[in-house]
Amino acid sequence: MTFIKTTEQDSNYNHLEQMTVTELLTNINNEDKTVPLAVEKAIPQIEKLTEQIVIKLKNGGRLFYIGAGTSGRLGILDASECPPTFGVSHELVIGLIAGGDSAIRKAVEFAEDSTTQGWEDLKAYNISIKDVVIGIAASGTTPYVISALEKCNTNNIITGCITSNHNSPLSNVSNYPIEVIVGPEFLTGSSRMKAGTAQKLVLNMISTTTMIKLGRVKGNKMIDMQLSNNKLVNRGTQMIMNELNISFDEAEQLLKTYKNVRSAIKNYTNGN
CATH class of the missing domain: 3.40.50.10490 (Glucose-6-phosphate isomerase like protein; domain 1)
Incomplete structure (x- = not known):
């Protein structure tokens, strides 16, 4: 052929x-x-x-x-x-x-x-x-x-x-x-x-x-994304807000503490 x-x-x-x-x-x-x-x-x-x-x-x-x-x-x-x-x-x-x-x-x-x-x-x-x-x-x-x-x-x-x-x-x-x-x-x-x-x-x-x-997405969100600019930091904060039903300020503080959306959600859920 x-x-x-x-x-x-x-x-x-x-x-x-x-x-x-x-x-x-x-x-x-x-x-x-x-x-x-x-x-x-x-x-x-x-x-x-x-x-x-x-x-x-x-x-x-x-x-x-x-x-x-x-x-x-x-x-x-x-x-x-x-x-x-x-x-x-x-x-x-x-x-x-x-x-x-x-x-x-x-x-x-x-x-x-x-x-x-x-x-x-x-x-x-x-x-x-x-x-x-x-x-x-x-x-x-x-x-x-x-x-x-x-x-x-x-x-x-x-x-x-x-x-x-x-x-x-x-x-x-x-x-x-x-x-x-x-x-x-x-x-x-x-x-x-x-x-x-x-x-x-x-x-x-x-x-x-x-x-x-491989488990790198939760729902439809990129919870393991790298927080490499202000847009992504804001997106990550919104993810945490929506997932945990908390205020923007609380979510922002969690993200600053744990540097990662998944870690922030996990530690808050576990009471850490």
Whole structure:
């Protein structure tokens, strides 16, 4: 069966330079509207991978995202938001990008073409059978990512992927592939658009669901969030007020004392 990259197929729109600003924005938005529907079709695949992640993390494992370019940056973004949102260690969810940290801001030429560096980057974190690795690549053909997952497989490390092409080489080396088929991009080949949006949605789903199942949410509140600015301190105070039915001043004092919403609620409830 011939592998066809829908992410590289010609846009359904032509003569973009002749469109008005309104036409461009409207057409991009119309394409973007199709992304959540494509993600919805992939929920059974997302579920299977997420269940494995929850099991591994409950038993002391870690979650790794590995990608190149936009895909790598989105993995790093999701990983970096877990500690402030859920109060977990920076070592629990780790994002890796081809070319290293400098590639977060500036593209590193040909870094994604390496067939050895992905595994080396994982080894630097002492990757083990306790962990899960998700390769992210819209095309499903990125050598840096594919080769890393192949080495994970030989070392009995659970692998998953997020891609926007069906039956891609990346899917074929993943234990739990997620394929979100968004079709041709508005700007031909610009997979930072619909494919990138799909990746962001799926990453949100995976990490948020995992953290909820790890007990990092109470009701619908982020009770383990880091209090890193005034907005979050105020949000935390409101959480304590509502949970304990006390005044703002009392809740604020509890938060100042215990530095954490969960600890404040627990200690007040226990009479400490």
